[in-house]
Amino acid sequence: MSGTSYGWLVLAFPLVGTLAIAFGWLGGLRGRTAGWIASGAIFGAFLSAIGALIQLQDQPEESRSLVDSAWTYVATGDVKVDLAILVDPLSVFMCLVVSGVSFLIHVYSVAYMGGDRGYTRFFAYLNFFVFSMLLLVLASNFVLLIVGWAFVGAASYLLISFWYRRETATRAGIKAFVINVIGDVGLVVAAFLLLDQTGALDYAGVFAQADHVFGHNDGTLVAACLLILVGAFAKSAQLPLHTWLPDAMEGPTPVSALIHAATMVTAGVYLIARTHPLFELAPAAADVGAIIGTATLVFAATVAVAVTDLKRTIAYSTISQIGYMVLGVSVFAYGAGMFHLMTHAFFKALLFMGAGSVISAMGGIQDMDRMGGFRKAMPFTFAAFTAGALALAAFPFTSGFFSKDEILAFTLERGGWYVVLAIAGYAGAALTAFYAFRMVFRVFYGNPVEEARELEQGHIAHHPPSNPATGEPEDTDVGFPAEEHHIAEREWPMRAAMGPLAVLALLAGVVQVPGVSDVIEKFLEPTFADSHFHDTAPSDSSEWVGLLLGGLISVAGIAAAYHAYVRRRGITLQLRDRFPRVHAFLVNKWYFDELFEALFVRPVATAGGFGRAVIETRFVQGFIVGGATGVVRVGSSLARAVQTGYLRAYALLLLLGVALLILYFLLASS
């Protein structure tokens, strides 16, 4: 089989999985079977991706870019779009990461979602998500990319509002969906600009023409790249389009792990890497990307230090880490950016899985203020979560250590004002290490809370079902989220998913160690061979200097967290009381939600009210309809003489008028 056949198979497995589960449900499919079907489908996609990988590696380097078209999607005028996939190192890399991590998260969910009344629906959505994400990365043109892009957004919407009886969940869903649509529109306009200038919509055609039609920093191209960034930032939750992601934590925790950490939110990074020939011609747009990425990584890290909701802390951490990736691909360090995308998928999925286990043990409570001392009660979860936190904190020789510092080393290497970005990146790294272990110490250390003590005695805490965000009681007749809770210590599928991820989080860095190995860089090279920044890679020695610095920062951050949360507990409370304004500013996430509320939501609502109250009643009904009925009234008062109803009279009058007109024209023409 050829590489593209495997590519189609990659797509077919999750699509068939979705349909099989949906129609299976109609046919009476219940219980964990749905979960295993879904997991099997994703495993099939993973194997197919490996097949594509093998086929691709058999090709000579310069022909590792295979396109295959199924049929013409739409063709009219200069628009020519095929339903076609592109199999090249970058897309295969993404397929492997997406399907591999997705498979583990599916397995985790088989147990974690057990007992939820929406179990089958959950797996149908989850498989549909994976299909959409794979479509996104395999698309060979901008239109199909936008299709995958939007499907991913739709799947994300469905899964955020999965527990749709909660108003907080449905509100979070609509927010995520709308911000994603803003991104879609950005991509649509960008696609038009590219079509207009290059006459093509497929990647190969656009990139081949771009060199000829666009000069350096051509205005149209910069505009197109900025619009691509709008799409990328909406999906990847970068400033200022990030506000949906923390709210997305309303979804079940495996969703947070899969969609809102490991895969979907990294689509923006993939997109910038995919369209790198454009960004290299428009470095001004790339600089905007680098600056916003840096701003985001610092901003989100500061919030993650302050919020106390466990899942939202990890969500802000995701925003921050994607900031690093955006910075990486925007300074043309593609290999480094994709490397961090991969390692982040491992350790962030793992952190969410650990958090899910803890939240289950807490009976659904997510607030870290209520947690503590789970170390003994949940040794497996503790070990796995700590492994993830070490990688997040870039502790020496973990995966995050190598990937994050490679990005910063590249940024430093660019020199000039990029040094400022690198310094901000290191500052963010210190905060990252601090908040990563703030979570570890607050959840697992200290005096065991009641739930932890109960668990040590062998039973899992159950609270009356309530919405963790508002505290209001849940409808019991609906039964989702499940009343029973599942934790890693007791469920082998959860452990089977977390174990490999923990190993990968700690060790996956070996594939790319400066001076030792560069598997990813080498594998992706055919995709990025046309890059003009091939030679700006930092030397091994300067990378090791960076690594040393990064390692020191990481250790210092962890030590600070240890000091603040273990040795001298309460010091943070003193800080909070000392600087209440700073704390409020951080806890309220820099007031972005309030800002958007005032800027967009309220004006639209006001305009709607104005339209209804004033334009509709005064103008449309009052002036136009009123005018028309005025005419009718005159007509009917005339017609009263002949004793007819006013509608008939009106029609009659008009007919009469028209007849006169006809007569006039007939006379005039003769």
Place this chain on the structure above:
Amino acid sequence: MTIHLSIILFLPLATGLLGAFLPRGLARWAVLAGTVAVLAYTVALLADFDGGGGLQYVTDDEWIPELGIRYQLGIDGLNLFMVALTAIAWVPCTLVAAFRQHDRPKLFFFNLALAETAVLGAFLAQDLALFIVFFDLMLVPFYFMIGGWGTGDRVRATTKFMIYTLAGSLLMLAAAVALGVLSTPDGGEISFSLADLQQRSVSEGTQQWMVLLFALAFFVKAPLFPLHGWVPETYRSSPIVTIALLSGVLSKVGVYGFLRIVLPVMPEGAQHWQELFIIVAVFSILYGSILAFSQDNLRLVLAYSSIAQLGFIVLGIFALEDKGAQGAVFQMLNHGLVVVPLFLIVGVIAERARGSESLSELGGMAFRAPVLAALFLIITFATLAMPGSGNFVGELLVLFGTFEDKLVYGLVASVGVVLAAVYMIRVFQGTMHNRPGPDVEPGEIDGLHLAAIAPLVAVIVALGVYPHFVVHRTEKATTAAIQEARGIGQEVANR
């Protein structure tokens, strides 16, 4: 294969008449069989249609020779899918009416059948006078259906509906007569045949006011801002199948008139008003979207969303660019295909909420009605033009066509895409999700409505997977329809 358009055209009316003389139980089957036969015939037509050819299956007979009016029917890329949409939409609506309309059913069926014939006639007519005859004939059954079977303040609703549409079509009639008369060359015979009218010409100044009169009629029918004064009451009071057809199919007759009549016959006049019509369209998009977002009644949300969607279609047409017009034609089909099932679903919801159709009283139905929710979800996504749906391809082409010369208008219209996401998701959530409303007694979709809605969803999905099926067949005629006006526009720009 010979296809006789007159059979398609009069079959519904014939079965409607037949039904009138049959007993109640049989009447519904007769009318239903008529719509299904039309659909089957249309499928044969779709299979047989030559995408590269011009006007096909032409029927051309003398009708009123003294006035130059001919009985002229024909199909090309412009109306092929409008006929298909009519045939597709009438089946589920008749099906639902057949088993839900218990009050004077035979009369209702007759009106429904007459309406189908009238709409098909308007789409098929190749003679301006014949078009107007059918255009006005459409009003009659709808007037009776709203007035006779409507709810609430139906007298006020029918009055407004009639005043608006009658005023519009009488203005059009006046313009049409003037067109026929003024275009008759010295010593020549008067003719209303569109082919003849296209050959002949009237002065640019005359074209300008004629286009305006035609546009008034078509904008009222669409409807576009600010001529939508009849919409709220009519939408609120009509029987559900009537409003489904009114919004899904009838609204397309107006915009179709631009492509069939206004642009080819009066290109200078159309080009003259291009900017104005684009502004009306863009304003309708924004205004309709924002109003849709702030309505509580489900029907009104859909009413205002239709104003926005029709705005997109008119925008695509008057961008006077091939892609845009193509998108508009495709979107005419797509919008009809989503609006019909949307209204049928409103009916399903109301049946399960003690007749309530207001969002503030609904919610939480998905749990007991997952199949309903799934169908509704797919239609919702298609309505908001989610990429992967046919509606997306239509809107994409409309926007691409608009960006070409009118970038700023296109960008403003793009805001409508975002707003559509807001109001459609709001509708879906407000009915299916959140906590159950006070009046909701949720239950799964019944077999009747499932049989009516599921095939429509299948068509929607199929068009999302293979939109080229439509685009490929409409391309030639659409490009030809706007060609002349477009050329004039380019000339003006060059000058």
